[in-house]
Amino acid sequence: MPELPEVETTRLGILPHIHYKNVSHVTIRQGKLRWPVPEDLSQTLSDLTVLNITRRAKYLLLHFSTGVLLIHLGMSGSLRFLTSFSPPKKHDHIDIQFTDGSALRYHDPRRFGSILWFAGAPEHHPLLQKLGPEPLENHFNTDYLYNKLKTQSRSIKLAIMDNSVVVGVGNIYANESLFRSKILPTRVANKVTKKECALLVQTIKMVLQQAIALGGSTLRDFVDSNGQAGYFQQTYKVYGRKNQTCFDCGHLIEEIKLGQRASFFCPICQK
């Protein structure tokens, strides 16, 4: 479920609720996530204060004085803040409880997410070390992307979804960004011109920023919600629109597989 905008919206949604709170206990009901949740996490976190929450790629980083908790939501993960205890439902795997009786609850049906402890600076964690630039930061720019792509023979869609090129561009936003940049997802990366790189960079930033802004304004809240922490259902220009008409030219949207992922495009608008 979560693409970068949802992760960022989650960060903004839970930060005010758990900032400077003290952990009293961690309850692990299901520790078999992508990697095992450390069994001694409760001992590790007890009595520590949440100093901050930051984000690197799609990892949320909960900062404590002795280290950092990495939380990844995978395909189906979500976090909710509980003001007081409520009985866990199916797939509510982890509670990080605070001394005031509130808690942060991790829910993840598919269990592709992860919760890892790292006693050090996050930039030194092996999973974060090889990551490319953040899409919304200045280091992700035309020259950087053009230079990165010029040696690559794979498709442009695979390239922009590769975390070592740029982080945070998932399947939806890869499809949407390429449509808005008028580039076919199958185009070989080193055939993307510098001008197109400029447009693509600008588009990726815009699409992600818009989605974050939209998430912030339409997401109900992360507090005690009864249903899922609901994400805004966007209307996409190509994603999921196979055989529907292109909004720009009226031609039918096509679907192919690239790297086992669904790829949607307009054969007229995109070259």
Add this chain to the structure above:
DNA sequence: CTTTGCACCTGTTGGC
């Protein structure tokens, strides 16, 4: 080194 494809899970959807 680059590139491909698998693995990890459960819930939902679409075709028959």
Add this chain to the structure above:
DNA sequence: TGCCAACAGGTGCAAA
């Protein structure tokens, strides 16, 4: 209506 295969917004890693 029911059943079952295919598929789902991620990503690290082994293998080619």
